[in-house]
Amino acid sequence: MHARCPRCGLLFEREHGYFAGAMVVSYAIATAVYGGLVVLLWTLLPLEWALLAAALLFLVTVPAIWRYSRVIWMHIDRALDPDDAV
Numbered sequence: 001m002h003a004r005c006p007r008c009g010l011l012f013e014r015e016h017g018y019f020a021g022a023m024v025v026s027y028a029i030a031t032a033v034y035g036g037l038v039v040l041l042w043t044l045l046p047l048e049w050a051l052l053a054a055a056l057l058f059l060v061t062v063p064a065i066w067r068y069s070r071v072i073w074m075h076i077d078r079a080l081d082p083d084d085a086v
């Protein structure tokens, strides 16, 4: 991940530990994605297999969840605490 936006120079990590808040966002997204996968697969498979298959499919989504949880966190943080220091 770049330290600054290559286009506008925005500093991504405003302070040490800045992305700890992204872990909360990531947890919420991951819970929804995994839960959704389990429910979807449970219509086709027994629960034990649905849980296992959902866990395997969930692994594919981890990089996207990691990335977009940071993006969402930055939007939340900048909305709550706009600081024009770039």
Ligand SMILES: [Zn+2]
Residues within 6 Å of the ligand: 005, 006, 007, 008, 009, 010
């Ligand atoms: Zn930018």
